[in-house]
Every structure is written in structure tokens, then in C-alpha cells.
Amino acid sequence: MSHMPPDHAELASALRLSLLRAARRLRSQRVDMAATLSQLSALDTVGKCGPLSAGEIAMVERVQPPSMTKILAALEQSGWIERSSHPEDRRQSIIAITPAGLELLAEETRARDEWLAKRLVEFSAEDLRKLGEAVEVLDRIGSE
Amino acid sequence: MSHMPPDHAELASALRLSLLRAARRLRSQRVDMAATLSQLSALDTVGKCGPLSAGEIAMVERVQPPSMTKILAALEQSGWIERSSHPEDRRQSIIAITPAGLELLAEETRARDEWLAKRLVEFSAEDLRKLGEAVEVLDRIGSE
């Protein structure tokens, strides 16, 4: 739109390319084959936000319900989540992380963070401050 | 690694999730059907860095050669790039953006930036400063 301040358009352009390329690098970094990145992200949500329905997890993760169905099927087959019946609504089930899931989550998260952290140690304190400040703002871009 | 300072591990963890979710939102935003995001990114590189070989584009975009082959085939079929023969090495071809490619690039980039810029207008000047500072650091994460 021509009424958009140039500041925003320029920042948007730079940020878009930066985000895509940084995310491409993160995704291509395959620590091991135990869980995919999407599975890990969903497992993280179940672990942090407590037992949830499939629809609630899809909403938090901002994916469509069929996408979450697939992710949850894989997590259940690996024994990382468990379903129990909803007390009032038999269409839903309540999904909780298992002890094995917690263990997997801790291991995988550590391994993946380590990969990124190894790159961060080469950065200056100033760079890290900039990244840290941007994290919270990035979260809002991803969740609106 | 246990010798990693906790600062780095914590920042890495937060940054990883933030980047992935923000990038997921960017990808899911389909402006129109003319070009995919990967095609647009490669076209941008050809447009900015001048005529290049397929291998050079793959290197800049940080993808493997077979991935770039596929992207370039789509760009060529749409008439957005052109190949000419390399004067000294007949294995390579020199890839350049066409006038139609330049036009497409400008239109698509504008549309996609606009989508992001519309979200940025809701942010404070302080937030925008944080994002702007982080862009350059993110670029280094994506290109190392």
C-alpha cells in the first residue's frame, strides 16, 4: 500500500528474507531421527500447557486440525503422548505427555539448542542482546 | 555441551521456537499463486547478484544443487529466468533474470512485504528498533 511508511516496508523486506533463511538453516539441522521438528514443537506445547485436546494444541501451534492429527498420531505411536477420554464430550480426547515423552523432549531440545548455541558463542555480547530483545517481538509476529 | 554458558542455551531455546513459528506464519501467507516463496527467494538472488551459474545460486541460497535444479526449472518455464551458454565451460549455463522476472519479483515482493508491514504498523517504535537490530544478526545465523 502506498500509504505504508517506508520504514515498515523496508524493515519488512529485510526481516522476511532474514527469517526465512535463518529458519531454513534451523530446519535443515537434523540432530537425529527420533522426532521431527513439528513433532517436537507440539510435544513441547503439550508438556508446557498441560493436558489439552487436539483442537487446543492445533490452535496453540497455529496449524490446521488435520495437520495436528498427523503429528499426534506419530507422537502417540512413539509412546510420547497418551490419550484419555474427555469426561463430558466423547468426540474429544485429552492428550498428555508421557514420562518417555518428557525424556525425549529434554534430550532433543538440548541437542537442537546446542547446535544453535554453538553458533551463538561466536557472537558478541551486543549481538546476543539484540537477539534476546527481538525474541519477544518475533513471538508476536508469529502469533497474531 | 555442559561447558556451554546457560545464557547461550536459554537464548538458543527461545530463539529457535520464535524463529520457527514466525517463519511458519510467513510461509503460510500465500499472496497469490504466481510464485512460491523458494522460487521468489532464488529469483531475488539472481536479480540482485547478477547472472550466475546454478551452483552459485544454490550456494547463495544455501540449498543443495538438486533442490535448485527444481526451482530453476519452474522459474525458466514461467519465463522469469533465461539460460545462456557459459563461454568456457559447457557443463554450466549462465542464468539471468528476464524483464518479466523483474516485474514479477517487484510485484510479489511488494505484496509479501505489505502483509508483514501491516503487522509491523501495530508495533511500537521500540519494537521496530529491536527487530531492525536483530536482522543483521539473524542473517549471520542463516549464512554460516
Place this chain on the structure above:
DNA sequence: TATTGTTATACTCTATAACTATA
């Protein structure tokens, strides 16, 4: 032999449309 690029194949990630079961 080494390099450049392509073809064949497969897997991740995600979506929309159509369907089932329950409310």
C-alpha cells in the same frame, strides 16, 4: 579423476475437501 548439473526417489510439513461421530 574431479566437477557441474540433472534425474530418481523419498520424507517433512502443511493445507483443503469430504467424511464420521458426537453434541
Place this chain on the structure above:
DNA sequence: TATAGTTATAGAGTATAACAATA
């Protein structure tokens, strides 16, 4: 009828392995 979730299907994005052509 409306809602929660699943199944079926498709397409974007990317990789590795095997190959062809050229250096």
C-alpha cells in the same frame, strides 16, 4: 445443525544417491 476430529489427497520444500556430460 454445529462441532471435534479423522481420512484422503495434493503440493511445497528439501535431501541423498546415482547418473551424465564435460573439464
